[in-house]
Amino acid sequence: MGMTITEKILARSAAVGSVVPGQLVDAKVDVVLCHDVTTPPAISMLVERGIDKVFDPEKIVVTPDHFQPGKDIKSAELHKRLHEWAIRHKIRHYYPIGRAGVCHAILPEQGHVRPGEVIVGADSHTCTHGALAAFSTGIGSTDLAAAIATGELWFRVPESMRFVLNGSLGHGVYSKDVVLAVIARIGTDGALYRAMEFVGPALTDMSMEARMTITNMAIEAGAKSGIIGFDDVTRRYLNEHLQDKTEYTVFESDDDAAYAAAETFDCSRLEPMVALPHLPSGGVPIGQCAGLAMDQAYIGSCTNGRIEDLRIAASILRGRQVAIRTIVVPATPVIWKQAKDEGLFDVFYDADCVISAPTCGACLGGFMGVLAAGEKCVSTTNRNFVGRMGHPKSEVYLASPATAAASAVEGKLTDPRKYI
Numbered sequence: 001m002g003m004t005i006t007e008k009i010l011a012r013s014a015a016v017g018s019v020v021p022g023q024l025v026d027a028k029v030d031v032v033l034c035h036d037v038t039t040p041p042a043i044s045m046l047v048e049r050g051i052d053k054v055f056d057p058e059k060i061v062v063t064p065d066h067f068q069p070g071k072d073i074k075s076a077e078l079h080k081r082l083h084e085w086a087i088r089h090k091i092r093h094y095y096p097i098g099r100a101g102v103c104h105a106i107l108p109e110q111g112h113v114r115p116g117e118v119i120v121g122a123d124s125h126t127c128t129h130g131a132l133a134a135f136s137t138g139i140g141s142t143d144l145a146a147a148i149a150t151g152e153l154w155f156r157v158p159e160s161m162r163f164v165l166n167g168s169l170g171h172g173v174y175s176k177d178v179v180l181a182v183i184a185r186i187g188t189d190g191a192l193y194r195a196m197e198f199v200g201p202a203l204t205d206m207s208m209e210a211r212m213t214i215t216n217m218a219i220e221a222g223a224k225s226g227i228i229g230f231d232d233v234t235r236r237y238l239n240e241h242l243q244d245k246t247e248y249t250v251f252e253s254d255d256d257a258a259y260a261a262a263e264t265f266d267c268s269r270l271e272p273m274v275a276l277p278h279l280p281s282g283g284v285p286i287g288q289c290a291g292l293a294m295d296q297a298y299i300g301s302c303t304n305g306r307i308e309d310l311r312i313a314a315s316i317l318r319g320r321q322v323a324i325r326t327i328v329v330p331a332t333p334v335i336w337k338q339a340k341d342e343g344l345f346d347v348f349y350d351a352d353c354v355i356s357a358p359t360c361g362a363c364l365g366g367f368m369g370v371l372a373a374g375e376k377c378v379s380t381t382n383r384n385f386v387g388r389m390g391h392p393k394s395e396v397y398l399a400s401p402a403t404a405a406a407s408a409v410e411g412k413l414t415d416p417r418k419y420i
Contacts, residue, residue: 002254004160006195006227009135009251013118021159021260029059031112032147033121035103036064040081042122042145054089055151061112062086063095065102066360071367101332101358104128104216104302108208109332111242115230116249120147125302125382127218130227131211132234133250135195137225158195158224159260160253165200167268172417174312175210176304176380176400178202179217180273181265184283192222194260197253202267203228208237209308216303217382220280229253272416274378275398278386286403286415296377297322297408298389299401300329300356301363304380307335307342309401314344316405316419317351323411327369329356353408365389371396378407 003011007019014025034042039062046052054060064082067075079097086094095106104125107113115133120126122144129136139147147153163182169175183190196218203211211228218226228234230250238248274289276282299305299313310330328348330336336358339345348355362369363381371377371390376397379389384396399407402416409419 001258002256004195004197004253004257004259005133005229005251006135006160006197006225007157009116009118010155010157012116012249019157021157023157024154025157026152026154027118029120029147029151029153030117031107031119032060032144033103033107033119033123033126034060034062034082034144035066035123036068036075036078036082037066038122038141038144040078041141042148043081043085045142045145046149051149054091054148057090058092059151060091060148061093061107062091063100063103063106064097065100066364067366068097068100068359069357099333101335102302102305102360105306105331105335108132108212109241109334111244114238114242114245114248115234116251120153124219125216127223127226128212128216128302130215130218130225131208132237133228133230135225135227138219158193160195160197160257161191162259162262163196163198164262164264165198165202165267166264167202167266168205169202169267170270172272172402172415172420173270174400174402175206175213177270177273178265178267179214180275180280180283180398181270182263183217183221183281184273184275185263186221188220188279188281189222191218193224196221196223196226198226198228206233207308208233209306212306213303217280220382272400272403274403274413275384277384277395277397280383280398282384286413289413290415292413293376294324294378294397294407294412295375296324296369296371297326297404298362298369298377298379298381299327299404300331301360301381302331303382304401305329305331305335307338309380310335310339310344313401313405314347316402316409316416317353318347320351320409322351322353322408324408326351326353326408327356327362328353329361329368330358332358362389378404378413380404
């Protein structure tokens with residue numbers, strides 16, 4: 001019996017010839033991702049036990065992002081502890097405030113993600129990096145402490161699910177719509193502790209940024225990870241972004257690999273999707289909810305805060321003005337500057353949008369767009385749980401940057417195809 005790409009990566013990392021789903025393996029970690037919320041507790045655990053060390057300062061990537069710039073005294077203290085720890089241990093890949101951005105955009109942008117590697121981070125959306133043919137998964141602060149100190153973790157090899165994306169995306173339909181349709185079909189526990197492997201011709205025309213949107217939301221179906229195989233799109237992205245250690249190992253799923261389940265989608269039949277409150281699985285075609293009044297539009301996050309997303313939003317907002325409070329959040333300083341240099345900020349400014357520094361911000365109800373009771377927000381983020389972006393009686397509607405921008409213009413949920 002053959003192995004899936006995920007099984008091959010874990011076998012390589014565990015230094016064994018083969019693995020099967022359910023098997024426990026001790027795996028070496030290639031990259032450890034640290035941010036301002038979950039890393040300080042891990043640091044405290046190590047210090048309290050007299051293990052104030054890191055396994056390799058070259059393999060740890062650190063950036064504040066959830067509450068950066070510091071929104072209050074507590075968040076400032078988290079940043080201070082993270083900064084002192086990174087300096088004390090001479091962490092090479094440390095992105096302090098000024099260079100800081102959303103961690104899941106920073107890692108691939110700065111060349112820290114390579115195919116065939118094992119990447120962990122104490123953030124559930126670490127599954128984003130599977131778009132580059134890596135095994136990448138979120139962990140808790142306790143496991144993060146172990147990874148920081150030893151460079152190893154144990155894993156139960158997940159079963160794999162195969163998602164075949166046929167056809168091609170139609171006018172005004174994007175990868176966010178694809179992943180919302182996938183989660184709507186299988187539910188928030190439809191891939192529980194499984195690896196979601198995406199294949200098919202629809203991926204061919206998707207950029208790496210678009211693919212990262214899909215793997216980013218694998219966790220919203222309960223998955224351990226999301227992954228997309230290596231191809232020319234991957235190669236071109238790596239050639240542009242890898243700054244050192246340019247060698248990597250490409251794994252492919254065997255033809256006779258076993259999958260726990262398979263789902264097939266005809267992407268050419270998809271419409272723009274909106275996930276209704278209060279679960280990411282609440283996705284429906286825009287036609288079923290168009291016209292519902294919104295109070296805020298939020299364009300950003302680790303799901304849709306990349307330059308491609310900002311370009312899509314700007315293409316709709318150009319020459320128009322928003323009817324509701326609209327917040328645009330570039331995911332990293334590099335994206336921020338690129339958007340400015342391309343004139344996208346002029347578009348957003350003329351449309352009466354608010355432009356933020358890179359931050360996770362309101363995605364988790366932190367700041368820069370927190371909702372009041374009764375307010376409704378169309379958001380390009382990844383979660384719409386009760387109280388996710390503010391008051392428990394607020395509502396979040398997940399959508400693509402195009403749908404969010406079109407809805408901002410009209411002040412209500414709007415089919416973006418009328419503006420494209």
